[in-house]
Amino acid sequence: MDSYVKLNHICKNFNHVKALNDASIEAFKGEVLAIVGDNGAGKSTLIKILSGVLRPDSGEIRIGEKSYSSLSVSEALNAGVSTVYQDLALANTLNVTTNIFIGQEITKHGILQKDEMDRQARKLLDDLDVDIPDTAEIAGNLSGGQRQGIAVARLVNRGGNILIFDEPTAAMGVVEASRTLKLIRSLADKGMVVIIICHNLTQVFDTADRVAVMRHGKVLVEKPASESSMHEVVALLTSADKILGDE
Amino acid sequence: MAKLKKSGQSYTFVLLLVMLAMIVVMSFVSPYFLTLENFKNVLNQSSIYLFLVVGMAYVIAAGEIDLSVGAIIGFEGMVMSNLYYAGVPAGVCLIAGIISSVFIGAFNGWLVAKFRINSFIVTLCTMTVMRGIVLLVMNSRTRYGFGPVFAFLGSGQIGIINMPILMAIIAVIIADLIMRKTRYGVYTLFMGSNEVALSRAGVNTRRHKISIFAFSGLLAGLAGIVVMGRLNSAEPLAGTGYEMDAIAAVILGGTVLEGGKGSISGPFIACIILNIIKDGLTLLGVSTHYQEIITGVIIIISVLVSGRDMRRKSEV
Numbered sequence: 001m002d003s004y005v006k007l008n009h010i011c012k013n014f015n016h017v018k019a020l021n022d023a024s025i026e027a028f029k030g031e032v033l034a035i036v037g038d039n040g041a042g043k044s045t046l047i048k049i050l051s052g053v054l055r056p057d058s059g060e061i062r063i064g065e066k067s068y069s070s071l072s073v074s075e076a077l078n079a080g081v082s083t084v085y086q087d088l089a090l091a092n093t094l095n096v097t098t099n100i101f102i103g104q105e106i107t108k109h110g111i112l113q114k115d116e117m118d119r120q121a122r123k124l125l126d127d128l129d130v131d132i133p134d135t136a137e138i139a140g141n142l143s144g145g146q147r148q149g150i151a152v153a154r155l156v157n158r159g160g161n162i163l164i165f166d167e168p169t170a171a172m173g174v175v176e177a178s179r180t181l182k183l184i185r186s187l188a189d190k191g192m193v194v195i196i197i198c199h200n201l202t203q204v205f206d207t208a209d210r211v212a213v214m215r216h217g218k219v220l221v222e223k224p225a226s227e228s229s230m231h232e233v234v235a236l237l238t239s240a241d242k243i244l245g246d247e
Numbered sequence: 248m249a250k251l252k253k254s255g256q257s258y259t260f261v262l263l264l265v266m267l268a269m270i271v272v273m274s275f276v277s278p279y280f281l282t283l284e285n286f287k288n289v290l291n292q293s294s295i296y297l298f299l300v301v302g303m304a305y306v307i308a309a310g311e312i313d314l315s316v317g318a319i320i321g322f323e324g325m326v327m328s329n330l331y332y333a334g335v336p337a338g339v340c341l342i343a344g345i346i347s348s349v350f351i352g353a354f355n356g357w358l359v360a361k362f363r364i365n366s367f368i369v370t371l372c373t374m375t376v377m378r379g380i381v382l383l384v385m386n387s388r389t390r391y392g393f394g395p396v397f398a399f400l401g402s403g404q405i406g407i408i409n410m411p412i413l414m415a416i417i418a419v420i421i422a423d424l425i426m427r428k429t430r431y432g433v434y435t436l437f438m439g440s441n442e443v444a445l446s447r448a449g450v451n452t453r454r455h456k457i458s459i460f461a462f463s464g465l466l467a468g469l470a471g472i473v474v475m476g477r478l479n480s481a482e483p484l485a486g487t488g489y490e491m492d493a494i495a496a497v498i499l500g501g502t503v504l505e506g507g508k509g510s511i512s513g514p515f516i517a518c519i520i521l522n523i524i525k526d527g528l529t530l531l532g533v534s535t536h537y538q539e540i541i542t543g544v545i546i547i548i549s550v551l552v553s554g555r556d557m558r559r560k561s562e563v
Contacts, residue, residue, distance in 0.1 A: 089448070091440035091445075093439070093503070093507035094436060094437060094440055102437055103448030105430050105433065110429055
């Protein structure tokens, strides 16, 4: 099966820091790709390049049949890339519906169609099995899992088919983390490309179809999760210097 | 009550009750308060501030501040009076004044958005620079005599309605509709709550921020026209301190100083309340210095109350 998203030989420097050094990954429709690595490995930089927040110094981004040397945020959105960052990118002072529809508001002659947006927000949340009783509730008053649900509903509403999650279960309790991962899994089962960055290897191997291990800006290995193990990943992360040689 | 607290409309309703209570209190305090003439006076006084309050409400809702609006009034007066004295028709002078006000606002917004300088610093600096330029160009002297067009806009009437009040009410209605019913209003509030998130949603936040400050400048320009027309004069220090009154009304009206939450209706009523207080104190013969003290105390109390709400939420 051909990959739907491919980042080839991506390099990115920040002054003298080599954040990405010839990094390549690929992701497939209907699968969850988990990117793991220690702090500073380049995981966030890689997904920011895919989501258009950063431009690579060199390399290629392929989405479907199209090839890009770099993407802007709006180009990435148009290509179907949607990202849920660790901070969830929500407005804590505004309500659920507003957060779901930000940038995608339904208007008629320039006037917001609030009732229609409320209705669609309700349906989205119900379809995703996100437990938020009232779409008029202020986002800042909700739990971490509910807020994650809003962020996911926003992605789905945007119609993107490439969904990126940066540490989706950070600061969540066990129950909420489990719900969030179940939600992420269901998105992949619907045929979307799902990429997650996650430090929790247990959650990675419970949820992901493929695992990519990064260190020092390189992807050391990318393989099906069924052909790997936590032990192997930890070994790769801790003894990567031997694999890379001396840079 | 907890459910009501979610809605800004409940706070606006409380303000409305406060306004009615103020009217009742003031009518007992002074026999001259509850007269038609005095009500018209209060509304007339409020009209100038209403323009500034509307612009400031947008700026603060977006998480910024604009200290230059009072100075824009004086600067615009200089621009218009220079042109008028040079023989330019009044209509052209008005347009030039508005353009200069919008330009200054947009310039403020550009500095804030492009260079990420704190808006307090930017607008404090532009305020200071404008005041200096005006005093220099006008030689610290007031200019007089600007003809019937200015006089009409400053104190004319259409039927029984005073022109400045009519203009201000129209501005309030339009601004309120935009804030509540359009993407522009949503993006303004969202910007105040989480600007980075708004950018990630594909919105051009730099352009939006510049437009908010330009809008503030436009409204300060309208206020400046009323100021100049009312007194038929262009004073170098016109508008001094008006920004603080605008900020007081916006904060008292329920707009959070940190941004992300606000309305137009609340600041509108708050502006009327503050002018009722000023009017009542004037009728009692209280010095304007005490009025300034009271305005300052109201700002502090409003900020403390709105800050307490934010602190409570963050503790939860």
